[in-house]
Amino acid sequence: MNTLSYGLLAFLAREPGSGYDVMLKIQPFWQAKHSQIYPLLAQMEENELLSSHWVKQCDKPDKKVYSITDSGIRKLKEWMYKPLPDPVTRDELSMKTFCMWMTDRDNAIDIVETRKSYFIRRLESFQSMQGKVTEEHKKFGTREFYDHLLIQKGIFNAAAGLEWCNWVLGILRECDYSEPPALVKP
Amino acid sequence: MNTLSYGLLAFLAREPGSGYDVMLKIQPFWQAKHSQIYPLLAQMEENELLSSHWVKQCDKPDKKVYSITDSGIRKLKEWMYKPLPDPVTRDELSMKTFCMWMTDRDNAIDIVETRKSYFIRRLESFQSMQGKVTEEHKKFGTREFYDHLLIQKGIFNAAAGLEWCNWVLGILRECDYSEPPALVKP
DNA sequence: TTATGCATGTAATTAGTTACATGATTAC
DNA sequence: GTAATCATGTAACTAATTACATGCATAA
Numbered sequence: 001m002n003t004l005s006y007g008l009l010a011f012l013a014r015e016p017g018s019g020y021d022v023m024l025k026i027q028p029f030w031q032a033k034h035s036q037i038y039p040l041l042a043q044m045e046e047n048e049l050l051s052s053h054w055v056k057q058c059d060k061p062d063k064k065v066y067s068i069t070d071s072g073i074r075k076l077k078e079w080m081y082k083p084l085p086d087p088v089t090r091d092e093l094s095m096k097t098f099c100m101w102m103t104d105r106d107n108a109i110d111i112v113e114t115r116k117s118y119f120i121r122r123l124e125s126f127q128s129m130q131g132k133v134t135e136e137h138k139k140f141g142t143r144e145f146y147d148h149l150l151i152q153k154g155i156f157n158a159a160a161g162l163e164w165c166n167w168v169l170g171i172l173r174e175c176d177y178s179e180p181p182a183l184v185k186p
Numbered sequence: 187m188n189t190l191s192y193g194l195l196a197f198l199a200r201e202p203g204s205g206y207d208v209m210l211k212i213q214p215f216w217q218a219k220h221s222q223i224y225p226l227l228a229q230m231e232e233n234e235l236l237s238s239h240w241v242k243q244c245d246k247p248d249k250k251v252y253s254i255t256d257s258g259i260r261k262l263k264e265w266m267y268k269p270l271p272d273p274v275t276r277d278e279l280s281m282k283t284f285c286m287w288m289t290d291r292d293n294a295i296d297i298v299e300t301r302k303s304y305f306i307r308r309l310e311s312f313q314s315m316q317g318k319v320t321e322e323h324k325k326f327g328t329r330e331f332y333d334h335l336l337i338q339k340g341i342f343n344a345a346a347g348l349e350w351c352n353w354v355l356g357i358l359r360e361c362d363y364s365e366p367p368a369l370v371k372p
Numbered sequence: 373t374t375a376t377g378c379a380t381g382t383a384a385t386t387a388g389t390t391a392c393a394t395g396a397t398t399a400c
Numbered sequence: 401g402t403a404a405t406c407a408t409g410t411a412a413c414t415a416a417t418t419a420c421a422t423g424c425a426t427a428a
Contacts, residue, residue: 002387007281013288020407029280036388038409061396061407073288080282080289084300087277088416089343092270094215095193097336101329102199102259103266114270140361143287149357150283153350157275160346164339171335175326188415206379222416224381245425247379 004032005040006079009049009072014143018055018063028125028154041066049075097168109172116165122158126151190218191226192265195235195258200329204241204249214311214340227252235261283354295358302351308344312337 007030011022019038026032044050049072055065068076093115100108129151137144193216197208205224212218230236235258241251254262279301286294315337323330 003276003278003281004387006278007284010281010285013285018407019409029284030276031274031388033389034408035390035410042409057406059397060405063407076285077288080285080293080297084282084297085278086304087275087279087301088217089273089275090189090216091273092189092192093273094336094339095189095196096266096270097332097339098193098215099196099199099262099266100332100335102263107266111266111270115273118272140357146283146286149286149354150280152353153280153283156346156350157343160342164342167338168335171326190415204379205381217416219417220380221382221418228381243378246377247424249379 001075001079002040003085004030004036005044006076008037008040009044009068009076012050012066012068013073013076016065016067018065020063022066028122028129029150044072048072105172109169112165112168112172116162116169119158119162119165123155123162126154126158130155187261187265188226189271190216190222191230192262194223194226195230195254195262198236198252198254199259199262202251202253204251206249208252214308214315215336230258234258291358295355298351298354298358302348302355305344305348305351309341309348312340312344316341 007026008022011017011025017025019034019041022041023032023034023037026037041050041052045052045066048069050066051069052064052066054062056062093111096111100111130148133144133148133151136142138148139145193212194208197203197211203211205220205227208227209218209220209223212223227236227238231238231252234255236252237255238250238252240248242248279297282297286297316334319330319334319337322328324334325331
């Protein structure tokens with residue numbers, strides 16, 4: 001059981017769904033491809049944390065709907081008491097920022113603009129999710145209240161990222177650009 | 187050549203250093219263990235992007251100091267024009283936040299406090315890095331200017347994370363706690 | 373004396389991505 | 401007709417973590 005498995009369980013603890021369903025729901029918060037998700041669901045079914053049945057759909061392919069079992073719920077609750085690991089972020093932009101002295105200004109701007117549009121997309125998507133949380137559920141106590149917290153986490157992060165991009169773009173654009181310093185081999 | 191390899195090259199393009207040195211420098215921005223770094227450096231040396239020599243030290247073990255080659259610099263410059271992938275963040279806290287409705291309030295607070303202290307540690311560490319950047323280097327044009335941008339990226343992110351933690355803790359502590367809703371199996 | 377920091381590596385395992393494979397339906 | 405969405409899976413590969421392995425110096 002890795003963190004992704006617990007994540008999938010967490011979404012299925014709210015409501016049953018297919019592999020495809022949970023994939024779409026989890027992706028804004030944890031990047032994972034279907035090829036990783038399907039085997040994990042099958043494995044959790046084998047371990048009786050999940051059960052499944054096929055549901056026929058008209059005009060769409062049939063789907064295999066998973067539901068969490070009592071054993072799955074127990075497992076999730078136990079997990080909630082296990083120590084929280086530090087988050088892992090791998091952002092090529094950090095590495096490229098560190099290298100910007102060796103490229104031209106237009107390219108530097110391009111790079112940051114690319115990231116900026118990513119953050120705008122994210123912000124919009126989180127804000128639209130937030131719009132679907134009713135005022136009733138923004139009060140403490142319900143399950144959906146925690147959706148609100150989680151979405152807000154995404155918003156805080158995307159907003160900070162966007163702010164940084166704008167700050168950097170301001171600097172890159174305002175300043176007279178002097179050619180990057182000639183490389184002196186160390 | 188994966189992103190970590192380029193990241194290592196990027197640090198060695200600034201100044202030569204041992205595997206251990208670059209590991210320490212890169213870790214605040216890209217989590218990687220020495221067991222991943224050493225083989226990548228060896229591989230890049232084989233591909234002549236790096237060269238190395240052993241340096242004797244008194245009271246410390248000898249170290250293998252890597253320097254970037256012209257070919258390595260060319261490779262880095264080329265990389266700067268390749269498309270920027272989206273960042274990848276895997277944060278167990280997101281999954282646990284989504285599950286908070288099924289645990290007790292004290293545990294929920296514990297979880298968020300754990301993360302809060304992580305962000306405080308990060309903020310302090312980035313701020314101390316920022317303190318080492320001279321005012322001269324906070325102006326556009328030098329290599330060290332981009333250190334300043336990168337550190338600021340860390341600060342923006344840690345600050346946003348910290349803000350979120352405080353916001354959540356405020357809610358968890360202020361509110362009368364009603365037991366999490368009894369689980370109705372879906 | 374026991375832990376921590378410095379220093380370098382390899383081996384085994386797990387996690388994650390890309391590619392392969394199939395097939396229906398719908399919108400342009 | 402051709403791209404996109406829905407839907408599920410496996411195979412091959414790459415990336416990353418954990419564990420194994422060594423050894424010296426210093427500080428508590």
